[in-house]
Amino acid sequence: MLKIFNTITRSKEKFISIKKNIVNMYVCGVTVYNFCHIGHGRTFVTFDIVYRYFRHIGYKTMYIRNITDIDDKIINLAIKNNESISVFTNRMIKNMHRDFSSLNILSPDEEPKVTENIDAIIKIIKKLLKNNYAYIQNNGDVIFSVDSDIHYGKLSNQFLKNLQLGKRIKIDKNKKNPLDFVLWKKVSSSEKYYWNSPWGKGRPGWHIECTAISSLKLGNLLDIHGGGIDLLFPHHENERAQFSCFKKKHKINYWMHSGMVILNNKKMSKSLDNFILLKDLLSKYDGESIRYFLISTHYRKPLNYSEENIKKSSISLRRLYFSLKNTTINKNFCSFPNKYQISFEEAMQDDFNTPKALLILHSLSKKINIFKNENKLEKVEKFSNLLRNLGKVLGILYSVPEEFLQRNIKIKEEKEINSLIKKRNIARKLKNWPVSDKIRKKLFKLGIILEDNKLSTTWRKK
Ligand SMILES: [Zn+2]
Structure with missing residues (x-):
């Protein structure tokens, strides 16, 4: 029985999908204004594991991961570079895909861009305005009124209690509530990039794009909505509020959040300028070792980044590959009931406990080495194929062992x-x-x- 930690109830819950054997999930994607950093790597490897695991246990999946290609930072950089925003964002998207494929992150089923979904966004804003869940500010911006949602704060409750209005949230006299946020930002006629709307030229706010895309692609009933923990407030809280006002019958059953990456006891973030870019890391270490490092800590816990830890991960991975050396891949291999497989499934069913799952792979690897020493070739083949198959669920052990071992020595x-x-x-x-x-x-x-x-x-x- 699969259990998932649900942020909204703050407890591990039994997973029951809305439709039998089908799971739909929406994960907030990257705002493509820079190269991806290791925090992105962690978030998207986490949800890649979730995606892979559902497929492994026989679910049909519908995984949507959006691309935020409208943002003030994107517009400013495109203007600075003297290029169109699509040329700029396409380049960034290409870089993102390259980094993600180096980490063996599978492509989601769909990867919609905000620029392709302006109509859906406008449609929702119109409805929110019509029902008085939103209002137009003096400057022409369309604003969501958080007081429209009696449950506002339910998702990120712990955080809201600590909010110090006026300190962390800027007081804006034009807003009915300081927590109200922009749905549509009006721009002046001199601005180069804008989209037309019933409220004039402008661009959508960040929160509304995810509500529009998720409801357009997945309907009003979502099994899983995920993202990094830094998105919990205000992004996800606002998304939830908009969605519940837009569609009273909407449901997001499980909210999942991956933990942050820590560097020298400090949160790694762009604002602190202490983030590590994936491309830089990938020029030093192979993607599989980095992936192993990213899943070596449980996805909800903070992950301590250091090159030393990546090196340790690489050594651990080498150990697994070493036991697979000179073994043959059997593509028709069927897993068989045994204690390793059972323990592996138990670990994964317990809120995707990848560090525990990795330990089981290591026990299995040791067993293969014993069989090799005893020259029990049939068992070596059987268990090495099991190791490969379980590794596949975690997105590792896909290289040819000899090549992996060689590569890392040379x-x-x-x-x-x-x-x-x-x-x-x-x-x-x-x-x-x-x-x-x-x-x-x-x-x-x-x-x-x-x-x-x-x-x-x-x-x-x-
Ligand atoms: Zn989002």
Whole structure:
């Protein structure tokens, strides 16, 4: 029986889907104005595990993860770069997909952009205004009135109690309640980027986009709504309030939140400027080791980031791969009842306890090593396929063991890679393509993929 910690009830609850054997989930995606950082990695690996696990236990899934491609920061950066916002955001989305696929994060079933869903957003705002759940401020902005929802604060209750109005929430005399928030922001006629609406040129607020997209794609009954814990207030609280005013019969059964990433005992965040970009991490470590690190702590607990911890994860992963060395993959393998499989399922059914699940993989790996020593080849094959299959549920152990082990031994220093790239750049300048290709192939064997731009060559691990 799968149990999930539900933020709104603050308890672990038995999971019962709205429709039998089908689960729909909506996870707030990335605001694409910069490269993704490790906090994004953690959130989206967490929900990737949830997604994979539901599929593993036989559910049909509908997983929506939106892309926020309208935001003041996006608009300002596009203007600064002298490019259109779509050119800018498409580049950022491409970077995000590249990082996510390096972490073996599966694509969601749909990935809608805000810019593609303006009509749905306008439709909801119209209804909220019509029913007096929203009002138009003197400056033309459409504002949601939080007093419309008698349960406002229910989701993030603990946080609201601590809110110090005037300190953390700016008092705005034009707002009926300081917690009221923008649904549609009117822009001046001189602004370059805007969308037309019944309330003039402007752009949607952040909270309304998720309500519009989730109700459009999944209807009014959602099994799971997720995101990072930093979104709990105000984003999710506001989403919940809007949704319940928009559709009285709406239901979001389980609210899931992944914990934050901690660096030197401080929360990692863009505002503190102490965040680690995934692309930088991926140039040093392979994606599978980073993924292992991200799931080595339970998803709701704070995750302590340090390179040391990533190295430890890489070593642990090597141990698992070591037991898979010289074993054959049986694609028709069927799992069989045994204590490892049972314990693994128990761990995962207990609110996706991945650290416990990893421990079971290690016990299984030790058992394979024993069978190898005893030359019990049939058992080695059976249990190594089980290990691979359980690893797949966690999104790890997908590499060829020999290649993984080799790759991690051969890659010693960035220096070595950079000096090979330098040699290759000289060869390219001299149009000595055979040498340039030879170096590219050599680096590829070491697990390095080169990306040639007009001015430079960058590299990342496979
Ligand atoms: Zn959202």
